[in-house]
Amino acid sequence: NAGVMQNPRHLVRRRGQEARLRCSPMKGHSHVYWYRQLPEEGLKFMVYLQKENIIDESGMPKERFSAEFPKEGPSILRIQQVVRGDSAAYFCASSSPGHPNTEAFFGQGTRLTVV
Amino acid sequence: DQQVKQNSPSLSVQEGRISILNCDYTNSMFDYFLWYKKYPAEGPTFLISISSIKDKNEDGRFTVFLNKSAKHLSLHIVPSQPGDSAVYFCAAPGGRDDKIIFGKGTRLHILP
Secondary structure, X not given: OOOOEEXXXXXXXXXXXXXXXXXXXXXXXXEEEXXXXXXXXXXXXXXXXEOOEEEEOOOOOOOOEEEEOOOOOOEEEEEOOOXXXXXXXXXXXXXXXXXXXXXXXXXXXXXXXXX | OOOEEOOOOEEEEXXXXXXXXXXXXXXXXXXXXXXXXXXXXXXXXXXXXXXXXXXXXXXXXXXXXXXXXXXXXXXXXXXXXXXXXXXXXXXXXXXHHHOEEEOOOEEEEEEO
């Protein structure tokens, strides 16, 4: 039973390029969360998705950032025209429906470096 | 509006002593709580949970206590070991659409 898989583990982009981060949830999980961790800071919620739906994107910057979780395939976090301030570790977590006793399981993260 | 709060950004504890990490919440509808542990450059890993029907849950060296009237929970680690040095996050499902809400974390340093 594979855990949450994120790829790539490390991603280097030049300013202005696009970054695409992928997250394959655990088998049977239909809920995906994306979090960002800046250096010396905690986890900052970005977006919460269920299959084909964005449920809560209150933590997403209004511009350049988008997320999707299609019916088939991984969830994608897309950052257009990256800037140095986007350099951070991005973590994906997945959970299954089953309120209230639901744990989320995290991937190992993608470390984005913008040069 | 921070519904799950960890007010201590960091904590240092001598090896062998007890580590106590605190978490407060504001939403009285929360009925399940989670603790995660995170090492640098790794994803958080689930550590222990507690349901609101209990006031204590124990797993080896880790015990979580829940005080519903005070809307407060704490994670006790005893005895503390060097490998316990990490960031600990408190979390609760039950935000809008059952979103899991995390605190900002407490960095625990175990001193030799």
